[in-house]
Amino acid sequence: xxxxxxxxxxxxxxxxxSAPAAPFVPSTDLQVVERLPTKANDPAAREINALRTAWxxxxxxxxxxxxxxxxxxxQAGVDGDPRYVGYAQAALQPWxxxxxxxxxxxxxxxxxxxxxxRFDEAVADLDAATRAEPDHAEAWAWLAAIHMVRAxxxxxxxxxxxxxxxxxxxxxxxxxAYVDSLTGRASTAAQALRDALREASEAEPAQRLWAxxxxxxxxxxxxxxxxxxxxxxxxxxxxxxxxxxxAAYADFLLDQGRPQEVLALLKxxxxxxxxLLRLAIAAKAAGDARGDGWARELQARFDATTARxxxxxxxxxxxxxxxxxxxxxxxxxxxxxxxxVQREAADARVLLExxxxxxxxxxxxxxxxxxxxxGVESPRLQALAARWNAPR
Amino acid sequence: xxxxxxxxxxLASSLLVGVPAAWAHKPSDSYLGVTVTDAGMSGRWDIxxxxxxxxxxxxxxxxxxxxxxxxxxxHADIASYAxxxxxxxxxxxxxxxxxxxxxxDEHTDGAYTVLPLVITCPRVPEKLxxxxxxxxxxxxxxxxxxxxxxxxxxxxxxxxxxxxxxTFELAQVSRWRQFVDFAREGVxxxxxxxxxxxxxxxxxxPAVLVWRASRWQPADTLRESFWDVFRIVTAxxxxxxxxxxxxTLQVVSLPSRLVESAIAASVVLAALNNVRPLIHGxxxxxxxxxxxxxxxxxxxxxxxxGLPRDALALALVGFNLGVEGGQLAIxxxxxxxxxxxxxxxxxxxxxxVGGSLLIVGLAGVWLVERVFDLKLLPA
Numbered sequence: 147x148x149x150x151x152x153x154x155x156x157x158x159x160x161x162x163x164s165a166p167a168a169p170f171v172p173s174t175d176l177q178v179v180e181r182l183p184t185k186a187n188d189p190a191a192r193e194i195n196a197l198r199t200a201w202x203x204x205x206x207x208x209x210x211x212x213x214x215x216x217x218x219x220x221q222a223g224v225d226g227d228p229r230y231v232g233y234a235q236a237a238l239q240p241w242x243x244x245x246x247x248x249x250x251x252x253x254x255x256x257x258x259x260x261x262x263x264r265f266d267e268a269v270a271d272l273d274a275a276t277r278a279e280p281d282h283a284e285a286w287a288w289l290a291a292i293h294m295v296r297a298x299x300x301x302x303x304x305x306x307x308x309x310x311x312x313x314x315x316x317x318x319x320x321x322x323a324y325v326d327s328l329t330g331r332a333s334t335a336a337q338a339l340r341d342a343l344r345e346a347s348e349a350e351p352a353q354r355l356w357a358x359x360x361x362x363x364x365x366x367x368x369x370x371x372x373x374x375x376x377x378x379x380x381x382x383x384x385x386x387x388x389x390x391x392x393a394a395y396a397d398f399l400l401d402q403g404r405p406q407e408v409l410a411l412l413k414x415x416x417x418x419x420x421x422l423l424r425l426a427i428a429a430k431a432a433g434d435a436r437g438d439g440w441a442r443e444l445q446a447r448f449d450a451t452t453a454r455x456x457x458x459x460x461x462x463x464x465x466x467x468x469x470x471x472x473x474x475x476x477x478x479x480x481x482x483x484x485x486x487v488q489r490e491a492a493d494a495r496v497l498l499e500x501x502x503x504x505x506x507x508x509x510x511x512x513x514x515x516x517x518x519x520x521g522v523e524s525p526r527l528q529a530l531a532a533r534w535n536a537p538r
Numbered sequence: 539x540x541x542x543x544x545x546x547x548x549l550a551s552s553l554l555v556g557v558p559a560a561w562a563h564k565p566s567d568s569y570l571g572v573t574v575t576d577a578g579m580s581g582r583w584d585i586x587x588x589x590x591x592x593x594x595x596x597x598x599x600x601x602x603x604x605x606x607x608x609x610x611x612x613h614a615d616i617a618s619y620a621x622x623x624x625x626x627x628x629x630x631x632x633x634x635x636x637x638x639x640x641x642x643d644e645h646t647d648g649a650y651t652v653l654p655l656v657i658t659c660p661r662v663p664e665k666l667x668x669x670x671x672x673x674x675x676x677x678x679x680x681x682x683x684x685x686x687x688x689x690x691x692x693x694x695x696x697x698x699x700x701x702x703x704x705t706f707e708l709a710q711v712s713r714w715r716q717f718v719d720f721a722r723e724g725v726x727x728x729x730x731x732x733x734x735x736x737x738x739x740x741x742x743x744p745a746v747l748v749w750r751a752s753r754w755q756p757a758d759t760l761r762e763s764f765w766d767v768f769r770i771v772t773a774x775x776x777x778x779x780x781x782x783x784x785x786t787l788q789v790v791s792l793p794s795r796l797v798e799s800a801i802a803a804s805v806v807l808a809a810l811n812n813v814r815p816l817i818h819g820x821x822x823x824x825x826x827x828x829x830x831x832x833x834x835x836x837x838x839x840x841x842x843x844g845l846p847r848d849a850l851a852l853a854l855v856g857f858n859l860g861v862e863g864g865q866l867a868i869x870x871x872x873x874x875x876x877x878x879x880x881x882x883x884x885x886x887x888x889x890x891v892g893g894s895l896l897i898v899g900l901a902g903v904w905l906v907e908r909v910f911d912l913k914l915l916p917a
Contacts, residue, residue, distance in 0.1 A: 182588065231674065242678070
């Protein structure tokens with residue numbers, strides 16, 4: 147993008163951000179002012195409303211409350227709408243501030259806490275839950291997940307080992323393979339996961355999709371492009387819509403220089419912010435005219451979350467600043483703050499790229515340190531890191 | 539959200555309806571604008587229709603679409619639901635909130651009802667307290683984003699269960715008040731800033747005298763002395779205003795130890811010049827040259843006062859005018875007395891030479907202290 151074009155984009159965004167809201171009175175009573183995500187007589191809505199009614203009668207019933215909270219939390223996953231997480235928290239209100247709530251409420255509380263990136267509190271709850279109930283598969287799975295996000299691979303692996311006997315083979319294998327792939331055993335991890343998938347052809351589609359995506363990521367990270375694409379395609383081919391999978395596959399295609407395919411893959415996916423980000427990046431790479439509008443919309447959403455003091459979107463906002471706006475200093479601030487909380491490979495990557503673009507090697511040090519200490523086999527990350535040593 | 543976390547969620551469910559998506563969409567917020575002017579208080583509260591639907595139900599026919607007619611039918615209920623969850627107090631006296639006619643507006647995550655408020659308080663508040671509990675029972679992650687506008691200045695706050703009651707000080711310092719405060723600081727600084735006073739005095743002492751035949755002789759007319767003082771004070775003022783502005787606006791910055799040392803040196807040189815004059819006709823030029831250094835000294839004082847970001851120019855002008863005013867007051871006292879005493883030996887020998895030597899001695903100690911970062915004199 148030319149400097150002039152960039153300037154135009156940035157000023158458009160500033161105008162959009164500062165444009166005053168203009169309230170209006172609709173012209174007729176029939177005018178539709180809002181479309182709700184669900185209709186009252188949808189089967190899923192009916193089910194959750196029934197649960198809600200039962201809970202209202204007995205808000206102190208732990209089993210009922212945790213059931214309702216879990217249903218809301220799942221709904222947040224289906225629609226990608228964080229309001230449902232707030233509803234889930236409301237169901238847990240009687241136990242929310244207790245120091246030693248019942249295990250079921252405690253695990254659910256941890257799930258909600260980690261959603262807001264309150265990892266320390268979540269881990270404390272999950273540790274307590276697994277001490278009380280060592281066979282609590284859900285608690286072990288969340289522990290593995292949180293430790294992984296924070297790059298604590300020793301604890302993550304130990305949680306996977308606890309999880310393995312409690313769940314389907316493919317799930318346990320994938321959990322272990324994911325840790326191993328980040329600690330210098332990528333090719334054996336990929337092999338183990340491929341074998342497990344072949345044997346588990348009858349597994350639940352959700353678990354299959356999850357394991358396939360994981361495999362694709364492991365293959366992609368170790369530079370096995372063909373295998374990675376095969377796994378992504380198989381996962382997408384299951385026909386279950388999954389925002390995470392779509393985002394990961396889109397990133398893969400962007401890296402392969404195939405932005406047009408991203409525009410096709412994510413058609414009509416603007417509602418989910420992570421996918422809108424990929425669309426904006428792809429549009430820019432492909433010179434698609436819709437890019438500026440997407441960028442404005444994304445900026446407005448980031449501004450809205452920032453206004454409420456929410457910081458859980460910093461990784462996406464860093465990529466937006468770096469790859470769409472071309473503002474490396476801003477990107478670096480966000481990437482650095484994000485890396486203080488989340489340390490997955492994607493978090494390291496955006497930090498390395500932002501620090502390079504902003505020409506600040508010191509800022510990249512935590513990610514470089516992570517690369518050195520873990521033995522992550524990622525040609526791409528290694529190449530990003532190696533740039534610092536090569537003559538410019 | 540990581541995929542592994544998504545799996546954990548999937549495991550948790552017997553239904554396996556799906557897996558949580560990565561971060562997306564917006565949590566629930568309302569936008570509360572409160573405007574306080576001398577004429578009274580008003581407000582505008584934007585509340586998401588989705589949240590109101592969840593709380594009190596708007597979609598009467600259950601078809602998943604909220605029409606303006608359905609919404610309008612619920613306006614009174616919306617107002618009473620919302621107003622029961624917001625209270626405003628002015629200095630601990632309750633205010634009444636009256637709803638106006640609602641409109642609709644779009645935010646990034648959908649349509650909102652726009653609820654205008656007339657806020658009537660028993661008195662013009664100095665302290666405004668808001669108690670906000672909207673949706674606290676059904677969505678503890680809901681937040682009210684407050685935009686409080688007080689006579690043109692705005693501040694923001696996030697209201698919610700984590701901080702349901704918040705108090706805001708409205709007794710806002712007026713611009714004029716700020717200006718007067720900075721001017722007063724300027725006056726105060728020149729009066730307690732002995733180095734500046736001694737520098738100025740060193741230059742002014744000879745103003746009532748003339749150097750003839752290698753000794754100081756009384757000046758003939760007050761007019762002659764006045765213009766001499768006028769030139770010196772003006773040159774000093776112009777010079778330090780330049781550097782004070784440049785330093786405050788961060789165009790130029792010098793290390794403070796260098797500045798403080800140079801100020802001490804300027805006092806030594808100015809006073810020495812009275813004992814053994816090298817420059818007599820053009821002391822205003824000396825005042826100008828060293829005035830540049832003194833300006834940096836003023837700037838560091840101004841910076842220590844804490845500059846209002848929104849009123850930098852105001853602070854700068856106020857402080858500078860204060861310095862000038864303080865200076866003029868000193869001159870106004872000095873000139874008549876010096877002129878009256880100019881023929882006495884006390885003035886020509888005692889004050890002019892003896893006083894200048896005292897100043898040299900004192901400023902010399904400062905110079906050593908500041909150059910070598912020592913403490914020789916008691917504070």
